[in-house]
Amino acid sequence: MPVLRLRIDFEGGGRIGPGKVALLEKxxxxxxxxxxxxxxxxxxxxxxxxxxxxxxLLGTPVVETRAGGAHGGGAQLxxxxxxxxxxxxxxxxxxxxxxxxxxxAMLDLSTGTSS
Numbered sequence: 234m235p236v237l238r239l240r241i242d243f244e245g246g247g248r249i250g251p252g253k254v255a256l257l258e259k260x261x262x263x264x265x266x267x268x269x270x271x272x273x274x275x276x277x278x279x280x281x282x283x284x285x286x287x288x289x290l291l292g293t294p295v296v297e298t299r300a301g302g303a304h305g306g307g308a309q310l311x312x313x314x315x316x317x318x319x320x321x322x323x324x325x326x327x328x329x330x331x332x333x334x335x336x337x338a339m340l341d342l343s344t345g346t347s348s
Contacts, residue, residue, distance in 0.1 A: 235340070237332050239325045247290040253283050254321050257314055260284070260296060264307045291317065 240250035259269035260280075270280035288294045295314035299307050310318070 237329050261310050266308045
């Protein structure tokens with residue numbers, strides 16, 4: 234079944250898409266950039282670079298980190314990070330709903346039926 238993917242391209246070449254959004258979700262779930270990165274099969278450095286790029290694109294931090302120590306470190310999404318996830322997922326759902334008729338028509342092309 235075809236899947237519609239959403240990617241927001243910013244002026245100057247930056248973008249936010251399914252990969253960065255999934256990473257932010259994993260950070261929120263695990264409470265850690267390194268754990269979130271590990272669940273996605275990427276290095277901490279790569280994850281940090283993606284988080285940093287997302288923050289720069291939005292002009293505000295999307296992840297807040299806590300230094301390690303006796304109580305351990307960690308990370309959590311900022312309000313902006315949580316709002317980004319909610320808006321991106323809402324846009325994905327709206328786009329998928331709007332495109333479903335056209336996706337179905339494309340599938341009909343391959344089966345020889347017409348819509």
